[in-house]
Amino acid sequence: MVKKRDEIVEALTWDLTTIFESDEAWELELKKLQKGLEEVEHFEGHLLDSAQSLLKITEAELEFSRAVEKVYVYASMKHDQDTQVSLYQEYEAKATQLYAKLEEKFAFYEPEFLELSPEDYKRFKSEEPKLEQFSHMFERLLAKKAHVLSQKEEKMLAAASEIFGAAAETFEIFDNADIKLPMIKDEKEREIQLTHGNYTSLMESKERKVRKAAYQALYSNYEQYQHTYAKTLQTNVKVHNFKAKVRGYSSARQAALASNFIPEKVYDKLLEAVNKHLPLLHRYMKLRGKILGLEEDLKMYDVYTPLSHLDYKFSYAEAIQKLQEVLKVYGAEYAAHVEKAFNERWIDVAENIGKRSGAYSGGGYDTNAFILLNWQETLDDLFTLVHEMGHSMHSTFTRENQPYVYGDYPIFLAEIASTTNENILTERLLADTEDEKERFAILNHWLDGFRGTVFRQSQFAEFEHEIHKADQEGVVLTSAFMNQLYAGLNEKYYGLSAAENPEIQYEWARIPHFYYNYYVFQYATGFAAASYLAETIIHENGEAREKYLEYLKAGSSDYPLAVIARAGVDMESSVYLESAFAVFEKRLNELEKLVERGVHL
Incomplete structure (x- = not known):
């Protein structure tokens, strides 16, 4: 039975008193910030009065942002640990409102700053040396200048933001709130309601009839409402293309990638490499068919069920020990931070009634890099812990080595640290066992992760780009x-034949990421880069490790491609991609040999 929050032992909960000692302390800080934000009205219109004015207002905006972040982290995590508590529902709502007020009060900053001439920028920096610390932030803002419209036009676009977001919001409400999916039968022949939440577990069922029923029931909905889903997605694509056009970009993709200073070449190299190596995925699909006894009849609803019958369990204590052994590869400094995360209760481990589902790494510049889990003692849970610890260590190293202005990192870099940990864990688990059934389970887990992240997300990226171009x-x-x-x-x-898998043609309709504007490709590039980095860290000398730590410490102090280059990855080339596919092939070869020996039986 799932326990109530107050029944969970303290050692398995995170310690949020390190953020605020009490709810009362949080409420006092909230009131202080609400009052403080009401008193910044006089900043608007004066950003460029002088070098000193630019410095003062920049520092004020960052100080408020830093303080609001801390307030929000406490409120959101208190809410996540038990979403049924009305007090923390209220706290999160108030913290969200505070963020909105912050954005409103400093909305003038960017348009005013972009009126700065090159001559005045140079003069300001010479008159006020303290502005130098913000040089990279200023450079990033100035790089947008060619694509920023007049203040009147910018205000019109900002005023229309709710309209521009309507298609995505309509999709979300329609797909999650209005649609009621059909009833199906589970493994025990019980009638159950199909939901977005239980669909994944049903597709992993060992019973093929359950997988097929869930699959056909889900896609019957998307077939029925395909024209509505098409309209919301079409409208969203039009918004992306319209915004790119009015801002002077050649395409929506160029505009989206430019926000993170990513050349379009990175996107093209990914799709080129993935398409070149599709025969590897075809081989894996054929092997999957063989293992499942479906060599002539493998369908898309057979793609997600695990191939291993091994019940590979890890207690939380065993997982801690394994994680610490694995992550020692990064050296003493990294290991010390990991130990601190466990000793100082950064991690909320156990499931409880009302707790937010899933897992994440969170926190802010002035807090610990907390981790939320819902521990079930599975192999997946071990990988999740290692994954989230990668995020938390990335955050910790960044915050310890960068000022607040550069104390975060873009999504393009975020998934690299977490999946590098996953790849290193895979290597270690394979090195530590000679049991063929365990090796089979580990290889299956990793190959499925690669398929779902590199191949599948690239498929999404290719579709997304094609509909924008169309x-x-x-x-x-x-x-x-x-x-x-x-x-x-x-x-x-x-x-797999499209004619023999007719339901899959509607899958585009259920993917929320197609509303995120060229977001999904970053999952694939991140996993591939992580695979490359794991190989170099494990098999090369300590220099690769030190370069990797430099990347973790860099935050957003430089452009993303320059930051990851410090770790030794050139993401404008295909070298890291070829390396990742080489690892995939090596592990696929081993799985094929295990199957030949009947390990799967």
């Missing part, structure tokens, strides 16, 4: 057009 060229994004496009891509990627 709309830009005047093609109407009807459901028929997107069904045909998606079905063709899915057949190309998986090697």
Whole structure:
């Protein structure tokens, strides 16, 4: 039975008193910030009065942002540990409102700053040496200048932001709140309600009839409402293309990637390398069919069920020991931080009634890098702990080595630290066991992770780019057009006939990431870079490790490609991608040999 929050032993909960000693202390800080933000009205219109004014207002904005972040972290984590507590529902709402007020009060900053001439910028920096610490932040803002409109036009676009976001919001509400999915039968022949929440576990069922029923029931919904889903996605794509056009970008992709200073070449190199190596995915699909006894009849609803029958369990204590052994590869400094995370209760471990589902690494510049888990003692849980610890160590090293202005990192770099840990864990687990059934389970887990992250997210990225290009060229994004496009891509990627898997043509309709504006490709590049880095850290000398730690410490003090280059990865080349696919092939070869020996039986 799942316990109530107050029944969880303290050692398995995070210690949020390190942020605020009490709720009363949080409430006092909230009131202080609410009052303080009401008193910054006089800043607007005066940012560029002098070098000293630029410094004063910049420091004030960052100080408020830092303080509001701390307030929000406490409120959101208190809410996440038990979402049923009305007090913390209220706290999170108030913290969110405070963030909105912060953005409102300093909305003038960027448009005013972009009126700064090159001559005045140079003069200001010479007159006030303290401005030098913000040079990279200023450079990033100035790089947008060619794509920023007049203040009147910018205000019009800002005023229309709610309208621009309506398609994505409509999709979310329709898909999550209004749609009621069909009833199906589970493994015990019980009638259950299919939901987005239980769909994944049903697709992992050992019973094929359950997988098929869940799959067909889910996609019957997307077939029924395909025209509505097409309209919301089409509208969202039009918003992306419209914004890119009015800002002077050649495409929505260029505009989206420019926000993180990522050249389009990175995107193209990814898709080029993935398409080149699709025969590896086809081999894995054939092997999956063989293991499942479906060599001539493998369907898309057979792609997610685990192939191993091994019940690979880890207690939390065993997981801690394994994680600490694995992450020693980074050296004493990293290991000390990991030990601190366990000793100082950064981690909320156990599931309890009302607790937010899933897992994450969170926190702010002035807090510990907390981790939320819902521990179930599975192999997946071990990988989740190692993954989230990667995020937390990235955050910790960044915050210890960078000032607040550069004390975070872009999403393009975020998944690299976490998945590098996963890859190193895989290497260690394989090195530590000679048991063939354990090796089979570990290899299956890693290959499925690679398939779902590198191949699948690249498929999404290819589809996303094609529909943006099509709309830009005047093609109407009807459901028929997107069904045909998606079905063709899915057949190309998986090697499974589109005609024999008719439901999959509607999958585009259920993917929320297609509303995120060229976001998904970063999962694939991140996993591939992590695979490359894990190989170099494990198999090369200590220099690779030291370079990796430099990347962890850099935060956003430089452009993303320059930061990851410190770790030895050139993301404009295909070297890291070729290395990742080489690891995939090596592990696929081993799994094939284990199958030949009947280990899967």
